[in-house]
Amino acid sequence: MDREEKDDILEKIMIDYGNELVRLAFSYVKDAELAKDIVQNTFIKCYQSLESFRFDAQIKTWLYRITINESKDYLKSWHYKMVQVKSFINETAKAILPSIEKTVIAKYEQEEMKDMIFSLPKMYREVVYLYYYESLNTEEIANVLDISVNTVKTRLRRAKKKLALIIKEVEPNGR
Incomplete structure (x- = not known):
């Protein structure tokens, strides 16, 4: 042939x-x-x-x-087995990493927010802490701090404004 x-x-x-x-x-x-x-x-x-x-x-x-x-x-073949192992590892990593990444980012952001709150003057820091972290309402905060409800509301509003300014300074491009 x-x-x-x-x-x-x-x-x-x-x-x-x-x-x-x-x-x-x-x-x-x-x-x-x-x-x-x-x-x-x-x-x-x-x-x-x-x-x-x-x-x-x-x-x-x-x-x-x-x-x-x-x-x-x-x-x-060895090549196929390695591709399968890499694929398995990648799929497992894709499933695990986002949750780990989200947890780490959330923890970092919490710590960052705490630092920002602690940078506030004491009178604002205490109302923010009691309101957001201890879940007290404005009347309960007024009783704890021995101030009026209107003063609590005013301090909360001012604290939020100050935090907003701090966040703008810290975050690039306002995120």
Whole structure:
């Protein structure tokens, strides 16, 4: 069998069975590009062994067997196993990291907010603390601090304004 004859047979095989073989490989490896690579390897092996093919079996069966073996070899390969491990690690990290990241950010923001509150003058700091952290209402704060309810409300309003200014100074671009 001369080279031109081999080339013609391979071209016909590629046209007749290419899509079927890609689907077959895909059913094993679950990746379209990888399936195409496997089929390309199948055609290379087919070309290299075409002279020894006896044609007493169907060529389709032979190509299927080569494709299946190539797919199984890939699935047994070190490369595939490493890809699977990396994929598992990435998926696990994606699931875990956002919650860890959110927790860390929330804790940082809490600490940052505490620092900002503690930077307020004492009379504002105490009403903010009692109102937001101890969940006391304005009447209860007035009783605890022995001041009027209106004074509590005024201090809370002023404390919020001062905090807003501090936050604007601290956060880049006003976030």
